[in-house]
Amino acid sequence: MRAFRLVGAGDARLGDVPEPSPGPGQVRLAVSAAGVCHSDLHVIHEGVGAAWAMPFTLGHEICGTVAEAGDGVSGLEPGTQVVVHAPLGCGECARCRAGVTNYCDRRRELPAAGIGLGVDGGMAESIVVDAGAVVPAPGIDPCLAATLTDAGLTSYHALTSARGLEKGALIVVIGVGGLGHLALQMAQELFDARVVAVDTRPEALGLAETLGADAVVRDGREAAAAVHRLSGGWGADAVLDFAGVPATTAFGTGLLRTAGELVLVGSGGGSFEVTKAGTLPQGLRISVPFWGSRTELEEVVALAARGALRTEATAAPLDEAAEAMERLHRGEIVGRCVLVP
Numbered sequence: 001m002r003a004f005r006l007v008g009a010g011d012a013r014l015g016d017v018p019e020p021s022p023g024p025g026q027v028r029l030a031v032s033a034a035g036v037c038h039s040d041l042h043v044i045h046e047g048v049g050a051a052w053a054m055p056f057t058l059g060h061e062i063c064g065t066v067a068e069a070g071d072g073v074s075g076l077e078p079g080t081q082v083v084v085h086a087p088l089g090c091g092e093c094a095r096c097r098a099g100v101t102n103y104c105d106r107r108r109e110l111p112a113a114g115i116g117l118g119v120d121g122g123m124a125e126s127i128v129v130d131a132g133a134v135v136p137a138p139g140i141d142p143c144l145a146a147t148l149t150d151a152g153l154t155s156y157h158a159l160t161s162a163r164g165l166e167k168g169a170l171i172v173v174i175g176v177g178g179l180g181h182l183a184l185q186m187a188q189e190l191f192d193a194r195v196v197a198v199d200t201r202p203e204a205l206g207l208a209e210t211l212g213a214d215a216v217v218r219d220g221r222e223a224a225a226a227v228h229r230l231s232g233g234w235g236a237d238a239v240l241d242f243a244g245v246p247a248t249t250a251f252g253t254g255l256l257r258t259a260g261e262l263v264l265v266g267s268g269g270g271s272f273e274v275t276k277a278g279t280l281p282q283g284l285r286i287s288v289p290f291w292g293s294r295t296e297l298e299e300v301v302a303l304a305a306r307g308a309l310r311t312e313a314t315a316a317p318l319d320e321a322a323e324a325m326e327r328l329h330r331g332e333i334v335g336r337c338v339l340v341p
């Protein structure tokens with residue numbers, strides 16, 4: 001079968017691999033859609049996960065249908081549409097046993113961060129995963145369903161783990177890409193939030209506007225003015241930074257009200273200087289969430305099933321995976337690009 005694989009640093013390409021078959025407790029999925037995440041670019045080009053064994057098939061945002069079940073698997077009939085909870089853990093620590101593999105205590109020792117991040121993922125015609133990692137997602141468009149598993153799940157966890165967000169909160173979303181455009185909708189859906197959307201690309205800001213952002217701005221200076229206007233001068237309750245580049249970490253904390261929270265999601269190499277007697281808002285929290293739990297994925301799927309989320313998805317054939325990566329790299333994707341085998 002065809003699979004898009006990382007074969008070496010900076011070298012990801014389409015290849016032919018044998019179709020995998022499920023062992024005990026596993027299922028083989030016929031992949032319907034696999035999202036292209038900016039993290040894939042960090043992995044391919046920036047040496048994130050350089051210690052992982054290569055080659056492996058990329059793709060950690062996966063929707064498929066059950067094609068074959070291994071021994072001991074029950075309740076997953078062939079043809080059932082599912083999504084994959086892809087963060088991997090040791091399987092033994094308390095967090096893993098609770099389905100919170102994203103915060104496995106042994107995360108740093110693991111040979112892979114997730115399915116498609118160190119072990120074979122979903123940019124292929126088929127994938128084998130543990131039956132416990134799949135979440136049924138019937139009746140949801142496969143391209144939307146795939147994006148729920150990382151762009152959706154990470155955004156959901158980032159928002160719901162931020163401290164003390166209440167109805168009507170003022171939330172700044174920096175980076176309206178794959179993650180950010182879903183976070184914007186979740187902020188509205190979960191908190192009736194007013195949202196200030198920040199991005200450098202006009203197409204991304206156009207999308208934010210379509211999604212009903214209360215202000216759509218290009219940089220920190222414009223963001224500060226919008227936050228001032230919408231909060232009566234007090235500041236934002238939370239800033240979610242999905243770019244995480246030096247240009248955005250430079251202004252994010254300055255937008256916050258007292259005891260606000262800066263949620264750093266983007267891995268763009270930006271950093272903060274934290275000093276007690278500086279200009280940081282008092283009571284500031286900085287959180288660095290990672291992905292989300294299986295239970296949270298079920299909650300995100302439920303949100304999508306009731307029509308609360310829409311992914312701006314550009315579908316591309318799996319054969320054009322390399323080109324899709326390039327387009328994401330050049331900033332040409334609006335929303336999320338999803339590969340279809």
Ligand code: NAD
Nearest residue numbers: 038039154175176177178179199200243247266267290291
């Ligand atoms: P994306 O490329 O789809 O979106 C990023 C957006 O940020 C783009 O719209 C881009 O125009 C915007 N941006 C870039 N520089 C900016 C700036 N200076 N000011 C304002 N906006 C700017 O990427 P994505 O797939 O949504 O991923 C976003 C980041 O989140 C990546 O770094 C990715 O690795 C990371 N990520 C983290 C987790 C986690 O669990 N922590 C999970 C998934 C992705």
Ligand code: ZN
Nearest residue numbers: 037038039150
């Ligand atoms: Zn990702």
Ligand code: ZN
Nearest residue numbers: 090093096104
């Ligand atoms: Zn563990």
